[in-house]
Amino acid sequence: MTADRSEPQPERFDRYMARCLYGPGGFYATRGTAGRRQGDFITSPEVGPLFGAVVAEAIDGWWEELGRPDPLPIYDVGCGPGTLAKSIAVAKPDRPWHYVGVDVVETPGSMLAELPEDLSGAVVLANELLDNLPFRIVEGGADGLLEVFVVDGREVLSPTELVFDLPIGTRAPVLEAADRWVRQTLAAAPARLCLFDYGAPTTAELADRGGWLRTYRHHQRGRDPLVDPGSADITTDVAWDQLPTPTQPLVRQAEFLRRWGIERLVDEGRQWWTENAAAPDLTALRMRSRISEAEALLEPSGLGDWWVAVW
């Protein structure tokens, strides 16, 4: 008897996800790098220029530590429309910093982040990149770990070679591509690598709380990722313990922003506004907007709860 060749083969979840996002007709292939900007949801740089202004303070601190190199190359990976670099440049216009935005190569089937092999002396930033890199999914089973595969718009579970200690019935993402990306980037020896993303310090925490697999489309949480492949973004909370250990303590975004002076920048904005409110110009309005931007960026159940990892 011969096998029916037309029978669809199960596809591992990360490969399915890569196809949905980066393959021909995929979410990023059809919407381009500005996909999220069209309104799928707001990232920290898109809240307003304050985020970039605080990141500029952090970079300034590192630049001093490095002996003020001229130029200082700054890579923003997964830069989308490039808003972060623009805000950094506006905040520190006199610095000899050279900005390079990197995003997915828009070739069907490609999901390369093209970075030079040698990043020595450079600062590499990525905001909400890791959550977008294809991940595998495992589930604790009665007879060992199982892995999620996709076939014909439904999932099937199969035994896996992966090793994770998960209670029966709970699931976790396996961040192979993100881990590979961080390792490759660190191997290129940047002076600093600074990653911002949502997630939790440990895989166990994510497995325990669930809800880490999400889809987004038009500002809204989307549907099941298996429905209508390519129509929505697919992301995961990042389990930071699956990546190389940062050389600085992993901190919440709110703590990082406070460390680098967000409150001072807001006070400066408030004072500027008070002094100029009678005849407000664009600068005065921008300064006032720091107050509401900071609220959003520090929100304990929102952006303030994101994590920042620095190597």
Ligand SMILES: C[S@@+](CC[C@H](N)C(=O)[O-])C[C@H]1O[C@@H](n2cnc3c(N)ncnc32)[C@H](O)[C@@H]1O
């Ligand atoms: C959530 S958006 C973040 C955009 C921007 N960093 C921001 O904070 O507004 C994720 C970005 O990562 C990009 N991206 C996804 N996979 C990538 C990869 N493998 N290499 C480079 N960029 C990637 C997407 O095209 C998208 O622009």
